[in-house]
Amino acid sequence: MNTPAKEFLRSAAAKSADLAHRSTIRTGIDHYEAAVTRTGARFLDWEAARQRCQAIKWEAINHLDKYLLEFESRVQDRGGHVFWAETAADARGYVSELAARKNVRTVVKSKSMVSEEIDLRQDLEKQGVKVFETDLGELIVQLRDEPPYHLMTPAMHLTRTEIANLFQEKYGGVESNDPQHLVDIARRALRDAFFSAEMGITGANFLVADSGIVALTTNEGNGRLGSSLPRIHVVVTGIEKVIPRMEDLAVLWPTLARSAVGQSIACYNTLIGGPRNANEPDGPEEFHVVLLDNGRSELLADAEQREVLHCIRCGACLNVCPVFRKIGGHSYGTVYGGPIGSVLMPHLGGLNKFQHLSFASSLCGACTSACPVKIDLHHHLLQNRRNAVESAERPFSERLAFKLWRWMMMGPMRFAILGGAARASLRAAHALGLEGTRLDPMRPWTKTHAPPAIPDKSFRAQWRTIAKK
Amino acid sequence: MKRVALFIPCFVDQLEPKTGIDMARVLQRIGYAIDFPEAQTCCGQPGFNSGYWREARALAERYIAIFRDADFVVCPSGSCTTMVRVFYKDLLEGAAREAASNLSSRVFEFSEFLVKVAKITDVGADFPHRVTYHDACHALRELHLREEPRELLRHVKNLELVEMPYSEECCGFGGTFSTKFPMISAAMGETKAANAGAANVEYVTSTDPSCLMHIDGILRSRKSPVRTIHLASILAQRELPNENRSQSVMTQTSQ
Numbered sequence: 001m002n003t004p005a006k007e008f009l010r011s012a013a014a015k016s017a018d019l020a021h022r023s024t025i026r027t028g029i030d031h032y033e034a035a036v037t038r039t040g041a042r043f044l045d046w047e048a049a050r051q052r053c054q055a056i057k058w059e060a061i062n063h064l065d066k067y068l069l070e071f072e073s074r075v076q077d078r079g080g081h082v083f084w085a086e087t088a089a090d091a092r093g094y095v096s097e098l099a100a101r102k103n104v105r106t107v108v109k110s111k112s113m114v115s116e117e118i119d120l121r122q123d124l125e126k127q128g129v130k131v132f133e134t135d136l137g138e139l140i141v142q143l144r145d146e147p148p149y150h151l152m153t154p155a156m157h158l159t160r161t162e163i164a165n166l167f168q169e170k171y172g173g174v175e176s177n178d179p180q181h182l183v184d185i186a187r188r189a190l191r192d193a194f195f196s197a198e199m200g201i202t203g204a205n206f207l208v209a210d211s212g213i214v215a216l217t218t219n220e221g222n223g224r225l226g227s228s229l230p231r232i233h234v235v236v237t238g239i240e241k242v243i244p245r246m247e248d249l250a251v252l253w254p255t256l257a258r259s260a261v262g263q264s265i266a267c268y269n270t271l272i273g274g275p276r277n278a279n280e281p282d283g284p285e286e287f288h289v290v291l292l293d294n295g296r297s298e299l300l301a302d303a304e305q306r307e308v309l310h311c312i313r314c315g316a317c318l319n320v321c322p323v324f325r326k327i328g329g330h331s332y333g334t335v336y337g338g339p340i341g342s343v344l345m346p347h348l349g350g351l352n353k354f355q356h357l358s359f360a361s362s363l364c365g366a367c368t369s370a371c372p373v374k375i376d377l378h379h380h381l382l383q384n385r386r387n388a389v390e391s392a393e394r395p396f397s398e399r400l401a402f403k404l405w406r407w408m409m410m411g412p413m414r415f416a417i418l419g420g421a422a423r424a425s426l427r428a429a430h431a432l433g434l435e436g437t438r439l440d441p442m443r444p445w446t447k448t449h450a451p452p453a454i455p456d457k458s459f460r461a462q463w464r465t466i467a468k469k
Numbered sequence: 470m471k472r473v474a475l476f477i478p479c480f481v482d483q484l485e486p487k488t489g490i491d492m493a494r495v496l497q498r499i500g501y502a503i504d505f506p507e508a509q510t511c512c513g514q515p516g517f518n519s520g521y522w523r524e525a526r527a528l529a530e531r532y533i534a535i536f537r538d539a540d541f542v543v544c545p546s547g548s549c550t551t552m553v554r555v556f557y558k559d560l561l562e563g564a565a566r567e568a569a570s571n572l573s574s575r576v577f578e579f580s581e582f583l584v585k586v587a588k589i590t591d592v593g594a595d596f597p598h599r600v601t602y603h604d605a606c607h608a609l610r611e612l613h614l615r616e617e618p619r620e621l622l623r624h625v626k627n628l629e630l631v632e633m634p635y636s637e638e639c640c641g642f643g644g645t646f647s648t649k650f651p652m653i654s655a656a657m658g659e660t661k662a663a664n665a666g667a668a669n670v671e672y673v674t675s676t677d678p679s680c681l682m683h684i685d686g687i688l689r690s691r692k693s694p695v696r697t698i699h700l701a702s703i704l705a706q707r708e709l710p711n712e713n714r715s716q717s718v719m720t721q722t723s724q
Contacts, residue, residue, distance in 0.1 A: 013653075361643070449689075
């Protein structure tokens with residue numbers, strides 16, 4: 001087995017047994033679910049909204065070439081720059097080179113999973129640029145020097161007391177764990193950075209093709225400040241974020257807000273069109289959009305899983321996932337965690353390396369039910385498993401076991417005889433008091449479960465007696 | 470007389486035969502003649518779920534050949550029903566796929582068959598206990614059965630149906646998932662067991678014997694007094710004279 005799989009097993013086992021973690025996450029998710037239920041009532045027809053969002057994203061993804069070029073030309077018309085980055089290194093290189101060329105010392109960054117995907121902050125820091133995460137959750141995990149726990153709520157795993165202690169250690173002056181007080185401390189710490197930064201980096205929630213507009217959603221206003229105060233604004237985003245028309249936002253915005261955090265609409269929805277015009281008093285002097293491919297166009301070529309590109313990164317599938325709730329966001333060891341990450345990572349990072357994530361699911365389907373753009377997530381996990389068996393490394397013992405399984409199940413006599421023998425051996429093992437020990441044939445089941453009573457006769461044997469009467 | 474063919478999942482045959490017997494009894498009681506095609510073994514789901522589609526395909530084709538002429542196929546598992554009804558279409562191609570889709574409209578999960586096909590919600594059962602229903606994932610999200618099992622339980626005499634918190638959250642069984650990732654599976658099972666405990670019930674019931682076997686193993690290993698029972702076994706339970714009542718519960722909990 002490969003290393004990420006081993007690391008996953010180790011971390012998932014540890015987190016699954018961590019009851020404090022389980023309770024922190026449950027509290028967070030309970031708040032989320034209550035808010036989602038509340039705001040759901042404000043949709044006349046939630047299912048219709050999902051279908052509409054699905055249709056919009058389908059149209060965009062299936063005409064990606066057309067809409068991306070349209071977006072690019074409108075941005076260029078207003079004096080913005082568009083850079084097509086085929087790989088993470090290309091994207092990173094473009095931004096780092098730009099920062100160096102423009103003598104950028106300080107960067108304020110709002111939340112962007114694509115920037116995590118390409119390790120942008122680390123790359124800029126390597127060349128001596130100070131990078132401030134300005135989303136509160138991202139700031140917290142930056143201060144802890146750890147990756148975001150969740151693609152929408154990066155500090156979900158922390159209690160406010162833990163955050164208060166962290167702020168006291170890093171900033172001082174913490175008087176209580178009151179959320180407003182903690183926000184005030186972060187705000188003071190970030191204010192200077194906003195005014196001194198030469199470059200603001202943001203992600204994009206949507207790229208509107210018909211108007212060449214970047215739609216940016218935040219709840220803290222940090223994206224708006226970071227995109228308007230510094231003299232250079234850089235948007236780093238994936239090619240799948242494009243949507244055809246401005247009016248599509250009418251349904252995408254509230255659907256995103258509900259699925260992400262249970263709001264009717266997010267607090268700050270900003271539309272950004274390009275650099276400052278000659279007659280405008282503020283805004284950046286330069287505007288760059290980095291469009292990242294990094295494996296996405298290969299996913300586009302996969303007809304079975306193309307719709308994975310519909311994802312609007314709301315995080316709903318993580319929140320409802322019972323596996324995520326147990327193992328936590330960091331166990332995945334990937335930029336994108338939870339069900340969407342398990343589906344996506346084999347495409348972005350290689351099937352062999354990330355196939356284990358597709359097996360680490362009970363296939364309950366809660367993710368698919370929650371997805372606002374109706375991605376068939378748990379069925380894609382099944383396809384990844386099939387792909388893994390067809391073209392990746394699986395244990396020899398497993399391959400052999402399924403060959404034997406097929407052989408046994410192809411003959412009802414074989415099945416009845418071998419099944420009877422297995423039951424007899426289980427009963428014998430349990431009679432000898434081996435249950436739960438290393439010699440128990442039912443281990444690892446009996447490691448975590450009381451052993452089931454093993455029936456003397458199978459259904460088919462019992463039915464024969466009943467049917468004769 | 471109307472006939473139904475029993476689809477007895479492989480692990481029900483070997484590990485939970487009582488569930489199959491009880492389902493057959495209920496179907497007989499409401500007037501169906503029962504066939505049990507003895508050639509049946511496994512629908513192929515373990516292989517399909519583990520990525521071994523080639524091996525699963527052979528079993529799916531075999532399954533279709535065995536059941537293709539049945540008027541109705543009834544199964545005491547939402548999960549195995551889902552395999553035939555939903556996943557055969559993904560697994561198979563060409564003529565086999567055609568045959569699968571032809572058969573799929575005649576394959577039913579047990580509670581679904583009673584409520585939607587036989588149109589019966591009261592099968593004359595009596596079960597004087599406090600019970601909660603666990604929504605098995607495949608029954609809920611693939612077959613969209615939320616109300617059918619509850620409707621049947623509401624009509625059981627003397628049964629008190631209580632909703633547990635998070636009844637729709639997965640119990641963590643997930644087939645081979647439970648052996649590949651036992652610590653995650655058990656943690657999910659613990660949450661389910663705790664929720665059943667919070668509902669202060671005597672029994673957890675469900676459409677799926679695999680979920681119940683998992684939940685039962687967790688409950689008993691954590692010394693919980695809550696027991697599991699398949700929906701079919703509740704519905705098979707008739708009213709008994711008072712002195713036999715406690716005995717009846719004993720037969721329910723032992724195999």
